[in-house]
Amino acid sequence: xxxxxxxxxxxxxxxxxxxxxxxxxxxxxxxxxxxxxxxxxxxxxxxxxxxxxxxxxxxxxxxxxxxxxxxxxxxxxxxxxxxxxxxxxxxxxxx
Numbered sequence: 001x002x003x004x005x006x007x008x009x010x011x012x013x014x015x016x017x018x019x020x021x022x023x024x025x026x027x028x029x030x031x032x033x034x035x036x037x038x039x040x041x042x043x044x045x046x047x048x049x050x051x052x053x054x055x056x057x058x059x060x061x062x063x064x065x066x067x068x069x070x071x072x073x074x075x076x077x078x079x080x081x082x083x084x085x086x087x088x089x090x091x092x093x094x095x
Contacts, residue, residue, distance in 0.1 A: 002051040009046060013039025014074065021075035022082045029072075029079040034069030040064060 013036050021032035047054045050078055056063075 002047055002054065005046040005050055006045065009039055009043040011045075017071060017075055021095045022078040025079065025082060029075050032075035032078070033068070033071040036074060037064075037067050040067035040071075 017032035017039070020028045020035060021031075022028065024031065044056050044060050044063065048056065080081040
């Protein structure tokens with residue numbers, strides 16, 4: 001179960017945060033980064049619950065700190081894709 005949690009929760013975090021960042025523009029960018037960070041923290045908590053020998057230590061702290069940066073970069077990509085798409089369709093509709 002610990003292996004399933006180890007890969008399933010980050011995948012869900014990536015997908016949900018990308019969807020929110022794409023769908024809701026600037027608020028979605030912030031919400032997507034927060035959702036991604038929550039998935040990182042939830043993954044660590046679930047691993048500690050399912051595997052009694054798991055202790056996060058330095059790797060857990062590193063993943064939490066880097067999760068903020070990775071989440072912002074990940075969500076920014078989808079925010080800019082939506083921004084470019086909206087501008088392209090806006091220019092096409094004008095003329």
